[in-house]
Amino acid sequence: MDFIFIEELRVEARVGIYPRERVASQTVELNLTFGVPDAAAERDDIADTIDYAQVIERIREELSARHFNLIETLGEFVVALLFNEFNAPWVKLRIAKIGVMKGVRRVGVFIQRGKDGRVLESD
Numbered sequence: 001m002d003f004i005f006i007e008e009l010r011v012e013a014r015v016g017i018y019p020r021e022r023v024a025s026q027t028v029e030l031n032l033t034f035g036v037p038d039a040a041a042e043r044d045d046i047a048d049t050i051d052y053a054q055v056i057e058r059i060r061e062e063l064s065a066r067h068f069n070l071i072e073t074l075g076e077f078v079v080a081l082l083f084n085e086f087n088a089p090w091v092k093l094r095i096a097k098i099g100v101m102k103g104v105r106r107v108g109v110f111i112q113r114g115k116d117g118r119v120l121e122s123d
């Protein structure tokens with residue numbers, strides 16, 4: 001399996017348990033890695049792989065349209081999008097709020113999972 005990575009993707013999202021976080025969006029930062037078939041490189045054809053431009057567009061579109069109480073729920077939503085819409089076999093996602101708490105640069109969630117439920121180590 002090959003892996004596509006997207007680093008430091010900034011997306012506007014409404015996420016949080018406080019009323020102000022329900023009405024106003026905030027910037028969240030995503031670091032995303034997902035598996036793609038090795039075969040994609042053989043034919044050099046975008047049709048054989050997952051188009052990362054489309055992934056970014058769909059994440060922005062979906063996150064602009066809903067509110068999540070928890071960063072965990074937002075993370076699970078993005079992972080499900082990769083599995084269900086793009087058929088990614090494996091996903092690693094780190095998603096963070098930036099500067100929401102005094103003395104903390106980033107706080108967030110990390111999810112790593114195979115579509116079949118298996119955890120596969122990467123790096």
Ligand SMILES: Nc1nc2c(c(=O)[nH]1)N=C([C@H](O)[C@@H](O)CO)CN2
Nearest residue numbers: 015016017018069070071072100101
């Ligand atoms: N486990 C979590 N704890 C907290 C979350 C969260 O999403 N998951 N969210 C908040 C607030 O929204 C906070 O980020 C606002 O500053 C607090 N704890």
